[in-house]
Amino acid sequence: MLGIGTLAKKVFGTPNDRLVKSVRPIVTKINDLAPEYEALDDAGIKAKTVELQERARAGEDLDKLLPEAFANCREAAHRALGLRAFDVQLVGGIFLHRGNIAEMKTGEGKTLVATFPAYLNALSGKGVHIVTVNDYLARRDAEWMGKVYEALGMTCGVVYPQQPEAEKQAAYAADVTYATNNELGFDYLRDNMKAELAQMSQREHNFAIVDEVDSILIDEARTPLIISGPAQDRSDLYKAVDALIPELTDAHYTLDEKTKNVTFSEEGNDFLEQRMASLGLLPPDQTLYDPESTTLVHHVNQALKAHTLFHKDKDYIVRDSQIVLIDEFTGRMMAGRRLSDGLHQAIEAKEGCAIQPENVTLASVTFQNYFRLYDKLAGMTGTAATEADEFMEIYKLGVVEIPTNRPISRIDEDDQVYRTGREKYEAIVKAIREANEKGQPVLVGTTSIEKSEELSSLLTKAKIPHNVLNARQHEKEAQIVGDAGKLGAVTIATNMAGRGTDIKLGGNVEMKVLEAIAADPDTHPDEIRARIEAAHAADEEDVKNAGGLYVLATERHESRRIDNQLRGRSGRQGDPGRSSFYLSLEDDLMRIFGSERLDKMLSRLGMEEGEAIVHPWVNKSLERAQAKVEGRNFDIRKQLLKFDDVMNDQRKAIFGQRREIMEAVDVNDITQDMRHQLVDDLVETYIPPKTYADQWDGQGLYAEVLDKLGQDLPVIAWTEEEGVDADEIRERLYKAGDEFMAKKAVDFGPENMRNIEKQLLLQTIDGKWRDHLLKLEHLRSVVGFRGYAQRDPLNEYKNESFQLFEGLLNGLREEVTQKLAQIRPLTEEERQAMMAQLAQQQAAAQGRVAPAPTPDTDEAEPAGEAAAGFNENDPSTWGNPGRNEPCPCGSGKKFKHCHGRLA
Incomplete structure (x- = not known):
């Protein structure tokens, strides 16, 4: 009903x-x-x-x-x-x-x-x-x-x-x-x-x-995506800490596989303190609970994670003496991607690879944002x-x-659950053999490189020919997947199975054609194609008669989506096919998510060796377990996004400001606003509102104006004038600053001044933003502890990051104003000295001694031009040497007696 x-x-x-x-x-x-x-x-x-x-x-x-x-x-x-x-x-x-x-x-x-x-x-x-x-x-x-x-x-x-x-x-x-x-x-x-x-x-x-x-x-x-630059090298500390981890026992730490977290027990902390003190890593009068030990504790925690949560050939592989991460969802190598916060360095120490320096974040964004x-x-x-x-x-x-073009005719069988991994693998080999003997192509899905290679060795022993596709063979991916639909083919693949390349029954026609053309260049391509297409039609029919592609999964993934992707490789465009999942109570998902009850139930049922339980109820309970894991992963991503949203508003403001500066022809208005705001802040600090003149700090204001605005102004006298208020002093400082910068613009030239202001603004913004990201990283790593004081870590992060951002903007105004106040054109003596220095550097690069500068000659070249592309064999790069100077060709003669000789 x-x-x-x-x-x-x-x-x-x-x-x-x-x-x-x-x-x-x-x-x-x-x-x-x-x-x-x-x-x-x-x-x-x-x-x-x-x-x-x-x-x-x-x-x-x-x-x-x-x-x-x-x-x-x-x-x-x-x-x-x-x-x-x-x-x-x-x-x-x-x-x-x-x-x-x-x-x-x-x-x-x-x-x-x-x-x-x-x-x-x-x-x-x-x-x-x-x-x-x-x-x-x-x-x-x-x-x-x-x-x-x-x-x-x-x-x-x-x-x-x-x-x-x-x-x-x-x-x-x-x-x-x-x-x-x-x-x-x-x-x-x-x-x-x-x-x-x-x-x-x-x-x-x-x-x-x-x-x-x-x-x-x-x-x-x-x-998140992170662009980073090198920071302090602490490779020796990583190696020293890594050597201690194998000495730990299960009593020294608590491993929670559900949340993928590991923490030291009190016994573990005591053990580490003693060992570190004996090795000289921890000073005698210091404990791991002291603030000075923060860096050491961080290193120890990352080393423990590297050893307990990250496994070779599952989470990463060692290739050319480097740690290359593996994407858990596609099984592909993620070349160039590194774990942050020192975790990658901890794995490098564990595997004995060269330890790359830690990085400092220059810019970051999440895919969501x-x-x-x-x-x-x-x-x-x-x-x-x-x-x-x-x-x-x-x-x-x-x-x-979207509906399929043709109805799906794939048969999806119920999961088969075995007591042990050994029984499961025996059943898998048997199923593969049966399918292989009737010519049915088999795609076997595994969850890691380690397991794909373990199954490969079992098939080799059973004398079943097969291909293995994992991160080690990623260069051959398209070829292996293209062949996976051939009659009698057996392909073992990690989760990447078929991504981007269709598994077509009978094999991939295009690949066959390209191979045949390469092998037989004398025959016309159209002839080759016609021959191969005719042969392929017969092969495709044979595979269909054998039952189409058989997808056999050796384990369930945490995500139902990944299982569905694997299952979906079979039955494309209405083709026949079937899929089944072989599981055991020793699988990660079954072991972590409550297989004890199931194990007891199976024992009571009196299951025999090699017997499997197959029932739709088992499928439903597994799907519920997967849904729980998916929900937890969603919460992790949502939490990451909530924290990144705080930074995202700030990122947009900074990136928007940068773009505005780059688009502007003249940024004088921006620098003037910054200078005026700085003056407002200084006046408010040293001449507080609603105070009497005898409470003003004229001396302090004078020192700040001299330091930040670069001007020696009679500020103290102004504060002592009768009838002068804060607004009047503010206006005088505005005017003095504007006139000072206007004179600089005349000295440098309007065009040069515009470029200087623009570049200085951009460089200062970038430097401040980098420092700000580092502060936010540190804040993010410790704000979780506020939860112990019954305070919401996210609200705490929002409030403190906003204060830090305000500090960034204030510091930006101050630094830009101060730097602009300090710049000045070079004097003639400084210009000549710089010319000489450039010439000497160029001469050193050419392997000879530079001639002494002759400041009294009118024929000296503008700074930097002579040195920029100098070549002693090319007179066009010499500029205008003085007639009494040594000849730039290096002959030792005066220029007028050598290349400068008049005909």
């Missing part, structure tokens, strides 16, 4: 069904336009783009242009790639344009779907960013879909690491730009460290379509429904499930 909810859904449809149904009329309109666009020639399609651009820039609503734009894009893609978008792909494109997440199953053509909303939104001329999870996909998609944009008369660019600046600026200036989330975030931070507008790469943040949106906006959102900069955001993935609440709460993104 059907439940009331199920019955209602059958009659009325789900909210998702109604949403999808609501856009069907638009799809019909696009289909009706198809004959008109098919009749256009290639030039006509480009002309249509120009017409649509003019209408969009004239203010016509993009929703009105959508049917025509989508019809034009569909025809261009058909001509450029031979792919004609299905109706469900148009539905996905419509929801992306509306700022939603389109959940589309694997193999439904998400890459092509993105071109429709990208094209439509690029008509406004503000640019569109398409975000991918790695550089390989960004380049591949830009090259592949670039043909569509070219056919439409639009430009397409790609951003990648270590890209030349001019190329990067051109990529961002394109109508559609493909890039990774990391590169976009780092370029945003780098742009806000530039000194001139012309050096900046990114334009406004108009519209972003995020591919694998769950991976980028959720999985990667736990750690970066992607919220966009006026409109959309995303695509195969698995988003389980995180729909988070997408709505953090990003205001709705999730819409």
Whole structure:
């Protein structure tokens, strides 16, 4: 009997069904336009783009242009790639344009779907960013879909690491730009460290379509992006502390695997104190509880985390004597990414690698706050429904499930739970053998490199040929995944299985064709393609008859999404397939989240060796455990965001101020405001409001004016004048400061003065912001302890960070005013001395002694020019040497007797 909810859904449809149904009329309109666009020639399609651009820039609503734009894009893609978008792909494109997440199953053509909303939104001329999870996909998609944009008369660019600046600026200036989330975030931070507008790469943040949106906006959102510079080197301390950790026993610390946290027990603290004192790391009269021991305690805690929470071949690998982190969600190496707060150095000490210096933060941003900069955001993935609440709460993104083009015919079996890991692996090898013997391709999902290699050795013993795909073989990823659908193929993969490369039954035709062309260059490519496509059709049929792709997972992941991604590799585009999960009570998820009750129950049931429990109830209880973990991870990300939101307001203010300064032709008004505000502060401090003249501190005000404004003014006399009030003194200080700076502008020249003020402002802002970030880092690390005093750490952080920011602004005004007051043009003697110093440095670089300066000659060159590109073999670089000076060629003769000799 059907439940009331199920019955209602059958009659009325789900909210998702109604949403999808609501856009069907638009799809019909696009289909009706198809004959008109098919009749256009290639030039006509480009002309249509120009017409649509003019209408969009004239203010016509993009929703009105959508049917025509989508019809034009569909025809261009058909001509450029031979792919004609299905109706469900148009539905996905419509929801992306509306700022939603389109959940589309694997193999439904998400890459092509993105071109429709990208094209439509690029008509406004503000640019569109398409975000991918790695550089390989960004380049591949830009090259592949670039043909569509070219056919439409639009430009397409790609951003990648270590890209030349001019190329990067051109990529961002394109109508559609493909890039990774990391590169976009780092370029945003780098742009806000530039000194001139012309050096900046990114334009406004108009519209972003995020591919694998769950991976980028959720999985990667736990750690902020940080641009850092080197700090103090403490490698010896890391090594000394690391040597103590193996001496610890389980009684010395408490490990909580649920929260991934580890803390020292009282016994552990006492043990460490004694050992550190004996090794001379802790002074005799000092304990670990003293404030002076803070750094030491921090090092010890990080070393303990490195040993207990971070495991080789699961969380990181050692490659070329360096620690390379592994993404727990994709299994890929994260080259160049480092753990902060000294944790990476602690792991380097543990593995005996060279310890890199710690870093100090120069700029940072979280992915949440970066992607919220966009006026409109959309995303695509195969698995988003389980995180729909988070997408709505953090990003205001709705999730819409797009129907598949063909019904899914994959069989999803119930989980099989075994008592021990050994029994589980025996059952897995048996299942793989059975599938392999009938030719069914098998994709085996594991959670770590260690486990993938353990299973590989079992299959090798069982003489089952197979491929292994993990972070060690990431260069061969596309090849291994492309072969995973071949008849009889067995592929072991960490969570990255198939990302970006479809697993097609019978193997990947394009890869086969490219390999065959490379092996046989004499035969015409069309002949090779025809031969391979014919053979592939037979292979595909054989694989379908064998049951399609069999996805076998060896463990459940903490996140249901990752399990669904793995399962989704099978059954693409209506293909047959099946999936099953093999679990044991020794698996991490089962062990940590209460398998004791289940173990007792299984014992009472009298399960025999090698027997599994299979029941829908087990699936449900596991899903509940996963939902708990997902909820906790969401709370962690939400907490991170709450703290970063505090910094984000300050970041926007500082970055906005920097941009305003760079855009301004003349920043004199800004520096004048800063000077006047500083005067206000000084007057208020030394001539407090509502006080009598005999309570004023004229001496203190005089000293501050001399120090901060660089002027020796009769301030003391002013404060003693009869009838003078604070406002009068303030006005006199304004006037004196303005006149002083106006004279400097005349001495330097207006153009030079403008440049000096602008550069000084930017440099001072950057320096103050760096110091501020360091203070916030320290505040963030200790503010949690306020909870013990029944005070909310977040409110405490907000209040104190605001005070620190006020201090930053006050310090900025003071430093800029003081530095501007101190600068002055060089005297002639200083200029000559600087010339001599430059000439000597240049001569030392050329390996000879520099001639002594001759200040009395009128033919001396302006400072710095002679030295800048000097070459003793090239007279054009010598400037104008005096006739009695030694010849710059190094001959030892006077210039007039050598190269300066008159003919």
